[in-house]
Amino acid sequence: MFGLFRMPRFIRRFIRRRTNKMPVDKAIKMKERxxxxYAFCAWNLxxxxxxxxxxxxxxxxxxxNEESQGRQFVKMLHLKNVTLHEVxxxxxxxxxxxxxxVSAKTDAPETDVTNEDQEQLQKESD
Incomplete structure (x- = not known):
């Protein structure tokens, strides 16, 4: 009740109307349980x-990583047909x-040839 955030009044009234009153000792016991x-679940997690x-x-x-967080999520979740909007x-x-x-990356031939190797191949072909 005296937590960090206060429950809005309309939610409190809504819950109070639809539930029965509980004795204080039973409420304390339920809160402890x-x-x-919660502690058990948190420790196991x-x-x-x-x-x-x-x-x-x-x-x-x-x-x-130079990729945006949206691109990282797309890769991590293996999503298809995704459009990202930058705002x-x-x-x-x-x-x-x-x-x-993705299609541009897969269409491009992947080579392990460096620029030096390309220059050497060009010299040999001349």
């Missing part, structure tokens, strides 16, 4: 995340079609 259940990090299935993400402040900047970018 709920807090124990912490243990599960520690286990995932130990097994290597959960890794720390570097923020130095800065209240201004619309640009629209990105991820399908075109």
């Amino acid at each position: 709920l807090s124990l259940a 912490f243990g599960f995340l520690a286990y995932l990090m130990y097994k290597g299935r959960l890794t720390k993400v570097d923020d130095a 800065k402040g209240l201004n619309y900047i640009q629209k990105y079609d991820i399908n075109e970018e």
Whole structure:
């Protein structure tokens, strides 16, 4: 009741009208049980995340990545037919079609030839 955020008055009235009154000792006991259940769930979640990090299935993400957060989510979730809209402040900047970018990358031949190798091949062909 004296928490960080106060519940809006209309929600409080709505709940009070539709529920029966509860004795104070029963309410305290229920609050204790709920807090124990919360602590148990939080501890198990912490243990599960520690286990995932130990097994290597959960890794720390570097923020130095040059891709936007939207592109990272698209890659992580393996989404298809995605269009990203870039907004800065209240201004619309640009629209990105991820399908075109992916298809352009797959259409381009992937080579491991460096610029020096290309120059050498060009000299040999002349």
